[in-house]
Amino acid sequence: MRKMIIVSVAAVLVLVGLATLRPALSEDQHTLTVMFPRTTNLYEGAKVKVLGVPVGTVDAIEVEGTEVRVSISYDPDVRLPADVHAVIVPPSVVGDRFIQLAPAYTGGDVLADGAELGIERSGVPLELDDTYRALDKVAGSLGPDGVNDDGALSRFISAGADNLRGRGRLLNATVRELADAIGVLAGSSGDFQGTTSNLNRLTRRLSESDGVLRSLVVSLVAVATELNGQGSDITAAVTTLDRALGRVATFAKDNRATLRDSLADLTSVSRALRRHTRELEEISDLAPVGLVNLLNTYVPRNWDPTNRGNTTVDGRTGSQNLHAALFEDLNTQLSYAFGAFCSALPPEAGTQLAPFCTALAGLGGDLGALLQEAYDTEVPLDPSPREVAEREAQP
Numbered sequence: 393m394r395k396m397i398i399v400s401v402a403a404v405l406v407l408v409g410l411a412t413l414r415p416a417l418s419e420d421q422h423t424l425t426v427m428f429p430r431t432t433n434l435y436e437g438a439k440v441k442v443l444g445v446p447v448g449t450v451d452a453i454e455v456e457g458t459e460v461r462v463s464i465s466y467d468p469d470v471r472l473p474a475d476v477h478a479v480i481v482p483p484s485v486v487g488d489r490f491i492q493l494a495p496a497y498t499g500g501d502v503l504a505d506g507a508e509l510g511i512e513r514s515g516v517p518l519e520l521d522d523t524y525r526a527l528d529k530v531a532g533s534l535g536p537d538g539v540n541d542d543g544a545l546s547r548f549i550s551a552g553a554d555n556l557r558g559r560g561r562l563l564n565a566t567v568r569e570l571a572d573a574i575g576v577l578a579g580s581s582g583d584f585q586g587t588t589s590n591l592n593r594l595t596r597r598l599s600e601s602d603g604v605l606r607s608l609v610v611s612l613v614a615v616a617t618e619l620n621g622q623g624s625d626i627t628a629a630v631t632t633l634d635r636a637l638g639r640v641a642t643f644a645k646d647n648r649a650t651l652r653d654s655l656a657d658l659t660s661v662s663r664a665l666r667r668h669t670r671e672l673e674e675i676s677d678l679a680p681v682g683l684v685n686l687l688n689t690y691v692p693r694n695w696d697p698t699n700r701g702n703t704t705v706d707g708r709t710g711s712q713n714l715h716a717a718l719f720e721d722l723n724t725q726l727s728y729a730f731g732a733f734c735s736a737l738p739p740e741a742g743t744q745l746a747p748f749c750t751a752l753a754g755l756g757g758d759l760g761a762l763l764q765e766a767y768d769t770e771v772p773l774d775p776s777p778r779e780v781a782e783r784e785a786q787p
Contacts, residue, residue: 421448421465425508426478426491430516431460434480439490440464442472450491459511464491474501479515489517 431453440448448466455461466472472493481492532538539545556563577584598605619626644651665672 420468422468422470422505423451424448424464424466424472424478424503424506426462426464426514427456427509427511428460428462428478428480428514428516429458429511431462431480432516432519433482434462434489434491438488440466440493441490442470442493443496447493462491466493471497472503473497474503476503476509477513477515478509480517482517 434450434453436450436453438450439446440450447470448464450462451465452463453460454463462478464478473495476493476495479492479494480489482489534540534545
């Protein structure tokens with residue numbers, strides 16, 4: 393009996409302590425007010441959760457016009473983001489509901505204590521009655537009092553059934569091919585994205601080159617205007633060109649064989665020139681030098697460059713340089729030329745004609761020496777008639 397009395401007294405003291413501490417605990421809770429369009433099956437004392445974890449309870453539910461004000465208290469150590477939303481979640485078709493606060497806090501601004509969320513930041517589940525009413529409305533709209541008042545919907549369904557009858561496999565194949573096409577398109581999303589990016593860059597480049605494009609369009613307009621003004625001249629030119637082409641075609645047709653032979657000969661000449669390309673290049677390099685040297689070979693024998701007036705043009709005779717080049721060391725040249733003739737003979741003939749070749753080489757040397765001596769001997773030249781006239785005219 394004594395133990396029972398002690399236990400009863402302890403229980404009474406605990407209840408009194410809890411009753412005393414409850415107002416203090418309630419004062420430490422944070423509060424939140426949410427406006428809902430309706431709160432079906434939501435009652436005071438319902439749980440408030442964040443990510444499925446209970447953090448508070450519903451303290452009061454009050455109707456204000458067409459909306460419902462719900463007062464919530466939650467633990468002070470729970471942080472809520474400033475953009476938090478409140479949604480009524482039904483755990484099952486029949487049963488108590490709770491309020492889910494989302495999203496969970498991960499950083500940033502914190503919702504202030506005593507904040508109020510408007511109806512735009514709250515949500516309610518779709519009720520079964522609402523679903524029934526929506527289905528009933530759709531059925532009524534499709535019924536005899538709606539779009540089927542003259543039987544149009546019935547005829548449409550009948551026509552669709554007639555068109556699809558016996559085409560199940562075709563429809564199945566169509567659906568499968570459509571699914572494959574959608575799969576291919578989904579697999580080519582990267583290509584589409586790349587194409588879109590390239591088009592975007594092209595559009596940006598065209599936008600950046602707007603001035604250049606405008607100038608191009610203006611130039612094209614000017615050209616088109618000029619061509620339009622010269623239409624008659626262009627027409628005449630085209631007509632003349634057509635006639636010329638016709639004559640060329642007639643000429644080619646009449647002289648086909650001759651043209652073919654000429655082209656063949658030209659081909660042969662081209663091939664020959666191509667085979668001697670290196671020689672032609674060498675000739676083109678040396679020809680200017682050779683021509684200059686050829687011009688320099690003619691220097692008159694009786695012409696004094698320091699006193700040009702002493703010798704008239706008609707009185708100039710021979711070429712000093714040419715003669716010098718021909719008669720310089722002429723004995724050696726003739727001896728070598730005759731000796732080369734003997735060297736070209738067959739070996740048997742060369743052996744037999746050795747004395748003759750020796751005498752011939754000596755003859756060449758002597759002949760060259762004789763000519764050289766005759767060239768070196770100065771022979772007075774007869775003056776020209778012009779020089780005689782000029783001398784007689786002098787006082």
